[in-house]
Amino acid sequence: MNQQQSSRVAWLLPSMGRGGISWQHILREFTQIFPNTRVFTGEWVGYVPGFEDSFELQTVGRTQFMETGKSNQGYGFGFSYASPTIIYHLFKFKPQVVITNAFSVWSILALLFKFLGGWRVIVAYEGGSPNSNYETNSLRLRSRRFIVAGADGFVANSQAGKDYLINVLGANPDKIFCRPFLVPSLDALLRSPQADQERLAETLPRPIFLHVGQIIERKGVRTLLEACHQLKTKHLPFTLLLIGDGEQRPELEAYTQTAGLEDAIHWLGKIDYGALGSYFRRADVFVFSTNEDIWGMVLPEAMAFGKAVLCSKGAGAAEMVIHGENGFVFSPNQPQELADLMGQFLETPTLATAMGAKSAEIMTAHTPAAATTIFTAAVEHVQRAV
Structure with a gap:
């Protein structure tokens, strides 16, 4: 022994x-x-x-x-x-x-x-x-x-x-x-690969941005929604999927309506951990808009599924992002900066695929x-x- x-x-x-x-x-x-x-x-x-x-x-x-x-x-x-x-x-x-x-x-x-x-x-x-x-x-x-x-x-x-x-x-x-x-373990995230597929119809406008996390002020969801509001001025299609729930959700849903974002924003609520993989697979770009996170497991999870990532500097996991290669890092509470970065994926449809491939390459060692x-x-x- x-x-x-x-x-x-x-x-x-x-x-x-x-x-x-x-x-x-x-x-x-x-x-x-x-x-x-x-x-x-x-x-x-x-x-x-x-x-x-x-x-x-x-x-x-x-x-x-x-x-x-x-x-x-x-x-x-x-x-x-x-x-x-x-x-x-x-x-x-x-x-x-x-x-x-x-x-x-x-x-x-x-x-x-x-x-x-x-x-x-x-x-x-x-x-x-x-x-x-x-x-x-x-x-x-x-x-x-x-x-x-x-x-x-x-x-x-x-x-x-x-x-x-x-x-x-x-x-x-x-x-x-x-x-x-x-x-992450991809096996754990794909325990229910067919869950809730009706919510992710193929007809959703692309690119599809995804956010996973609590709907609370610390997670910076308000900044993400304000960035989406600014994106509307480009008159290009996009979708944002929001997975999670929290005390700030009623306030932010009201903002979504006021800002005229109902068609672009989809509130999916809580999703079982074993079903998250199917959402990561359908998305084009993962957005982590947190103001402060010690790490942020969702970011390497998205990268493991080969996704381009947008990550706030408030997350410890931001060091997993090679700016300009597998995604971008941005300052928290700066909706214009985030909107500009999101806009690059609207204007260059192939960018998400290229950056996602780099994310997958990085995660082979993790x-x-x-x-x-x-x-x-x-x-x-x-x-x-x-």
């Missing part, structure tokens, strides 16, 4: 709610390499169809987010409570390595007890954003620097995340393994199996350092 097969690895993911889907692809691949892996979470919505029982999971307590402040344009402020009984479960499981998500309470507890438990700690960092980096909050920075000082290794999902770990939190660059690991190699490398690194 080799070391990978015998190593006991614990993953601490306090929240695997809506966003937990992006972790399941990695966990399935990782468990095939390290079969003695157990995932601990305080929020669980179930396996993605097709991933049932592909990794062992145990719920511990209940994770809750305590909001201390709001931001209209970005993430709110607050902290997450996760059960301290995770330590009991770790001692019972007896891992050699603990992979913990970012700067949670569980990360602090894993580090406080790591010498007593005899495990090594790897911090997995999805990335940051202006509101989630807390660079002006001295208490938050001290707690994060404590975690960074005690961790044995890091896995960063983005170059910006790696820079934050080094330049703000003082991490040792030699301990950081960096590459995008929040990448499969779940490829992304898992960075966690394997990190685990082997910290075990060699024992």
Whole structure:
């Protein structure tokens, strides 16, 4: 039995709610390499169809987010409570390595007890954003620097995340393994490939732009609709499909009517994750207009389906876009800039196909199996350092 097969690895993911889907692809691949892996979470919505029982999971307590402040344009402020009984479960499981998500309470507890438990700690960092980096909050920075000082290794999902770990939190660059690991599984997105095809009739005017996400202010949907309003002055056909729901939808639907966009805008509401692939396939261009997103899984999902992409600089995933090659990046809250970029796809019908081919080429290096190699490398690194 080799070391990978015998190593006991614990993953601490306090929240695997809506966003937990992006972790399941990695966990399935990782468990095939390290079969003695157990995932601990305080929020669980179930396996993605097709991933049932592909990794062992145990719920511990209940994770809750305590909001201390709001931001209209970005993430709110607050902290997450996760059960301290995770330590009991770790001692019972007896891992050699603990992979913990970012700067949670569980990360602090894993580090406080790591010498007593005899495990090594790897911090997995999805990335940051202006509101989630807390660079002006001295208490938050001290707690994060404590975690960074005690961790044995890091896995960063983005170059910006790696820079934050080094330049703000003082991490040792030699301990950081960096590459995008929040990448899609096409299999999971195509579990229901025939879903709702009647809504996507072939008669829809092209190009078809697609937006997937919550209809809330942070996602910048208002900017996207204002850009569509400006596009109407070109008197060229186009369609925008909006997948998702949220508190801002009634306001924006009213704006759509006022702006005379009813024929171009289609509100599709919530769609099952396993049916999203069929919508990505039908679209020509994916638009991610967010004001602030730590990453934005929908962008690499669109790229994996070979789509041209328009991505706001407010998304961490913007670093996946090679401006002018597989799409364009633009400033958030700038509808004219976005309208000008969207207009290029109206005026040059072949542009979406060419850029989409580049997206598909880029994503050949970003499969779940490829992304898992960075966690394997990190685990082997910290075990060699024992």
